[in-house]
Amino acid sequence: MSSNDLSTILDIINANVSSIQQIYAKNQTSVPSLNEPYKPLAFEPELIDSTDLVVAAATQLIAMLRSPVISLVAAVGGQHIATSIGAAEATNISEILSEAGPKGLHVAEIAKKADTDGNKLGRILRLLSTVHIFQEIAPDVFANNRLSSVLASGKTIKEINEDGITNKHNKPGDPGYAALFGHSADEVNKAGAYLREYMTNPTECKSIDMAHTPFQMAFKPEGNLFTWYGEPSNAGRLARFNAAMKGSLNASPMNILKAFDWNSVTDGVVVDVGGGTGSSSLMLAKEYSHLNIIVQDTESVVKDGHAYWQREYPDALENGRVKLQTHDFFTPQPVQNAAVFFLRYVLHDWPAEKAKLILKALRPSATQNTKLILLENIVPYAIAGHEQKIPGEKMPVPPTPLLPNLGVVNLACYIADMHMMLCLNSQERTLGEWTTLTEGTGWQLVDIKHVKAATMSSLIFHPV
Numbered sequence: 001m002s003s004n005d006l007s008t009i010l011d012i013i014n015a016n017v018s019s020i021q022q023i024y025a026k027n028q029t030s031v032p033s034l035n036e037p038y039k040p041l042a043f044e045p046e047l048i049d050s051t052d053l054v055v056a057a058a059t060q061l062i063a064m065l066r067s068p069v070i071s072l073v074a075a076v077g078g079q080h081i082a083t084s085i086g087a088a089e090a091t092n093i094s095e096i097l098s099e100a101g102p103k104g105l106h107v108a109e110i111a112k113k114a115d116t117d118g119n120k121l122g123r124i125l126r127l128l129s130t131v132h133i134f135q136e137i138a139p140d141v142f143a144n145n146r147l148s149s150v151l152a153s154g155k156t157i158k159e160i161n162e163d164g165i166t167n168k169h170n171k172p173g174d175p176g177y178a179a180l181f182g183h184s185a186d187e188v189n190k191a192g193a194y195l196r197e198y199m200t201n202p203t204e205c206k207s208i209d210m211a212h213t214p215f216q217m218a219f220k221p222e223g224n225l226f227t228w229y230g231e232p233s234n235a236g237r238l239a240r241f242n243a244a245m246k247g248s249l250n251a252s253p254m255n256i257l258k259a260f261d262w263n264s265v266t267d268g269v270v271v272d273v274g275g276g277t278g279s280s281s282l283m284l285a286k287e288y289s290h291l292n293i294i295v296q297d298t299e300s301v302v303k304d305g306h307a308y309w310q311r312e313y314p315d316a317l318e319n320g321r322v323k324l325q326t327h328d329f330f331t332p333q334p335v336q337n338a339a340v341f342f343l344r345y346v347l348h349d350w351p352a353e354k355a356k357l358i359l360k361a362l363r364p365s366a367t368q369n370t371k372l373i374l375l376e377n378i379v380p381y382a383i384a385g386h387e388q389k390i391p392g393e394k395m396p397v398p399p400t401p402l403l404p405n406l407g408v409v410n411l412a413c414y415i416a417d418m419h420m421m422l423c424l425n426s427q428e429r430t431l432g433e434w435t436t437l438t439e440g441t442g443w444q445l446v447d448i449k450h451v452k453a454a455t456m457s458s459l460i461f462h463p464v
């Protein structure tokens, strides 16, 4: 480490903290306290660039200064933070503390409401408070804070008890974050516990078959993750997964509205292929009243989808502007008049050979004017000098000595890549991998759209 690096990093932090303070001052708002529940602010997009630089610089500073042994102790123990988040989500602690308000609640009372053990819960909440998720405001008294408040589903404890825990994530307007964290901390992290065994078993880890994953080692399912979700005993997990997809949509600055010039669609339908319950389509249908949309997915997901649209936007189903259709995307596409086929976070679920089949199954139904849009991560390298030549809006190049991918700022993309490896033997892809994957499928990449602070991009294709 050169002392130059240290002062450059400190300069980056100082300059960008000043910019952040100025943006708050211009908007006549004070910088929110870590102790307050999170409230989204209209001017948050203005804060992104500076916040990203502070986060990247501060994390790099910690890596430079802290004992590497202690850094790795913290990193390897991160598993306990993840599983504690899962336990807090499953026992509705954030909802209990939302109702308690700023005075918080003694852990004995929290445990009574959560029907769990107080001593163990107190230790879980103290660990989480130590990493700024919840706060301990007096010995054994805990309250929500900025981070823990986003673990709440939006339901009251009475509603959760009345509706049943498997329906926890169906409150209209719930952004889906609690479901996203619950899903990650449950099936994905249980699969993650087997990564060591997987990577030291050459037969397992060198396989490109979806039946060879850490997920299979953990759960021993009959089929893959999606057929497993379709089993009746996993109805709660399926509902949570569907809501988690809504959470991933709301958490990412790149969404379907920014993916394409939707006003250019004057004829034909928009098909949301593997659309889940249709959270992207809901956003699209609400914003663009001229669009007719078909959401396609498997039978069990379409069933949940009907309930979702009945809750969120029943008119769109009733007047026929939005239709939900059971369709296996490995079979020929039934819609022959599509203006757009869009697939959000679908191909990342599949190894390359299967992903190619999904694209090929769309091609015969495309007209000359049909566009294909993939909403997917483009994985940045973590090394300078190898930036990918991505067309469209350029990503800002971070100042040295920061990592060119901004380090933990884009961690979600690399975490998603691990989810794919663990559960589906699939992956997030670099631009080169996207180009190779789509070759020979009958589709040609013509444009890529990005938004700030997102590795998720919109890749736009024409038929060839």
Ligand SMILES: C[S@@+](CC[C@H](N)C(=O)[O-])C[C@H]1O[C@@H](n2cnc3c(N)ncnc32)[C@H](O)[C@@H]1O
Residues within 6 Å of the ligand: 226, 245, 246, 249, 273, 274, 275, 276, 277, 279, 280, 296, 297, 298, 301, 327, 328, 329, 330, 343, 344, 345, 346, 349
């Ligand atoms: C990661 S989710 C993405 C859902 C949605 N596109 C979104 O962004 O919220 C992948 C979806 O593919 C669906 N899927 C899996 N296998 C399928 C198949 N053979 N045919 C159609 N959909 C399938 C899953 O049920 C799931 O809803």
